[in-house]
Amino acid sequence: MDVDVEPKINFSHKEIRVLLLHEFRLGHKTTEAANNMCSTMGQSLVSTRSAQRWFNHFKNEDLELDNLPRSGRPMELNMDLLKPLIEKDPLLTLRCLAEQLECSHTTVEKHLNELGKT
Structure with a gap:
């Protein structure tokens, strides 16, 4: 009995955002983009809500894909x-x-x- 087992690929957050940008530029809707990515790259790759949040960035011409510094206490200390x-x-x-x-x-x-x- 042969079972198709796809190896788990770990994508960085930036790589996922590049894929979302690609889907955005193709003119896909957020749900369609998330479904496309999850069906080809892994079921839990990106949520529809994350796709919506990033599509809003792209619509506002914010194409920065790196994590921006956040406010709050630093995680490291001397x-x-x-x-x-x-x-x-x-x-x-x-x-x-x-x-x-x-x-x-x-x-x-x-x-x-x-x-x-x-």
Whole structure:
């Protein structure tokens, strides 16, 4: 019994946006574009809502396909700033450290785990 198994291809966000731009330039509607891409590249490649959002960018002549910087707290922090803080007061909470370093508490937690701290 032969079964057709397509290998899973991992596309970057930028590659998916290039495919959406191609569909847009072909004059396809968003639902048609999402269906075309999912039927040929994988069922969960892009949602109709994502296609709509990107088609709106393209209609407004916004052809930037890279991720733009977002507002909010940075995801990375300088370990040289974190180490002295925890050495000075090892009882500081994650949220207190996050406030001082101007980042999220989950970012602090991730970096503390890398340092072997709990």
